[in-house]
Amino acid sequence: MTTLLDKFHSLPAAVFREETARLGIRPLGAVTEQIISPTEAIVDGHRVILAGTNNYLGLTFEQEAIKAAQDALNNQGTGTTGSRMANGTFAEHVALEEEMAAFFRRKHAIVFSTGFSATCGVSATLAGPEDVIMMDSDSHASIYDGVRLSGAEILRFRHSDPSDLDKRLRRLGDRSSRTLVIVEGIYSMLGDISPLKEVAALKEKYGFCLMVDEAHSMGVLGTHGRGLAEAMDVEDAVDFVVGTFSKSLGSIGGYCVSNCDELEAIRFSIRPYIFTASSTPAMIASTRVALRHLEHRTELREALWRNAAQLYDGFEALGFRLGPRIDGLGDQRSPVVAVVLEDREFALKSWQKLLEKGVYVNMVVPPASPSTFSLLRCSVSAAHSTEQIQKIIDTFDDVLNG
Numbered sequence: 001m002t003t004l005l006d007k008f009h010s011l012p013a014a015v016f017r018e019e020t021a022r023l024g025i026r027p028l029g030a031v032t033e034q035i036i037s038p039t040e041a042i043v044d045g046h047r048v049i050l051a052g053t054n055n056y057l058g059l060t061f062e063q064e065a066i067k068a069a070q071d072a073l074n075n076q077g078t079g080t081t082g083s084r085m086a087n088g089t090f091a092e093h094v095a096l097e098e099e100m101a102a103f104f105r106r107k108h109a110i111v112f113s114t115g116f117s118a119t120c121g122v123s124a125t126l127a128g129p130e131d132v133i134m135m136d137s138d139s140h141a142s143i144y145d146g147v148r149l150s151g152a153e154i155l156r157f158r159h160s161d162p163s164d165l166d167k168r169l170r171r172l173g174d175r176s177s178r179t180l181v182i183v184e185g186i187y188s189m190l191g192d193i194s195p196l197k198e199v200a201a202l203k204e205k206y207g208f209c210l211m212v213d214e215a216h217s218m219g220v221l222g223t224h225g226r227g228l229a230e231a232m233d234v235e236d237a238v239d240f241v242v243g244t245f246s247k248s249l250g251s252i253g254g255y256c257v258s259n260c261d262e263l264e265a266i267r268f269s270i271r272p273y274i275f276t277a278s279s280t281p282a283m284i285a286s287t288r289v290a291l292r293h294l295e296h297r298t299e300l301r302e303a304l305w306r307n308a309a310q311l312y313d314g315f316e317a318l319g320f321r322l323g324p325r326i327d328g329l330g331d332q333r334s335p336v337v338a339v340v341l342e343d344r345e346f347a348l349k350s351w352q353k354l355l356e357k358g359v360y361v362n363m364v365v366p367p368a369s370p371s372t373f374s375l376l377r378c379s380v381s382a383a384h385s386t387e388q389i390q391k392i393i394d395t396f397d398d399v400l401n402g
């Protein structure tokens with residue numbers, strides 16, 4: 001007879017934990033013991049350059065944001081103790097919603113407690129049992145979970161393949177106008193960029209609703225940092241933009257912005273909006289400051305892309321196979337720079353050696369990686385110095401080629 005808990009010994013995460021314990025490493029449980037700056041920390045006893053965060057603009061130590069959070073903590077307390085719909089809507093939440101709407105040049109905005117609740121909650125709510133959701137096959141877990149809750153018919157199209165999307169929409173016939181299409185700006189594992197222009201062009205033919213998760217592209221792409229839709233000049237075609245405050249804004253929380261007037265009615269149908277406590281005043285206050293920095297300090301975006309180019313050039317000179325090159329995604333670049341390795345054990349051991357030699361990156365193995373390969377995933381920050389990027393390149397050379 002099996003027990004309720006037996007299955008937890010054969011889940012991929014359990015197998016991975018056993019495998020890494022055998023090798024004497026713990027990529028899933030590395031502890032940041034001391035955080036020194038946006039780009040340096042002590043992790044598991046090793047002083048490292050942080051090359052595996054999503055701190056794209058390096059704003060986590062922005063003094064003005066810290067001060068605003070401290071003031072909010074002193075003046076408004078540690079938490080709201082209630083959901084947005086009950087007692088948890090403070091003036092700061094409303095102000096941030098107005099500022100998010102203005103930043104994205106949209107009429108409406110909703111602020112959530114986490115990015116996950118925003119992307120999951122909106123995906124679960126926009127389409128219902130009579131509708132269809134057409135999602136990119138490499139979508140984030142929060143989108144996968146959300147669409148399952150929606151009750152809609154769920155169809156996946158081949159990752160970043162507009163012709164496959166076109167084919168599937170054609171098959172839907174009249175139902176294509178009751179379809180929600182979901183894509184992301186920058187995909188977080190390989191760092192590839194969605195072909196949003198081609199996806200947006202299909203709207204005219206099929207009349208679907210388009211949602212874009214700009215979690216990794218807000219602050220990174222577009223002249224003003226509004227993400228891929230701005231960079232590709234297709235903002236009018238995107239009906240709902242969702243994303244997070246936990247990456248380029250360096251705090252925590254999520255959002256949905258839209259020009260659709262229905263968003264105010266939708267707000268009160270999203271369960272992770274209604275049934276969870278709202279974000280703390282301190283988080284909202286630091287996010288508001290970070291948003292101003294993201295919008296006006298274009299030099300941060302320039303530094304980010306300079307650093308990303310340095311890392312790409314360095315890795316390419318060393319002959320590494322980088323994220324978008326697999327899966328036929330071409331040679332596009334972004335601040336997510338993933339080194340692709342075929343040998344899983346070599347990848348795991350290399351992750352540990354990188355840590356010991358002073359570079360922390362993210363370890364990604366299947367099924368978390370969108371392929372049969374393992375990834376040593378780096379993410380670049382505007383706060384990295386040229387010397388730090390060079391040290392990352394040299395350490396990879398030493399560990400993988402040495």
Ligand SMILES: Cc1ncc(COP(=O)(O)O)c(C=O)c1O
Pocket residue numbers: 114115116117119140142184188213215216243244245246247252253
């Ligand atoms: C594409 C994407 N969407 C949503 C989320 C959820 O955001 P958060 O971690 O801030 O809850 C993430 C975070 O990893 C993400 O990568």
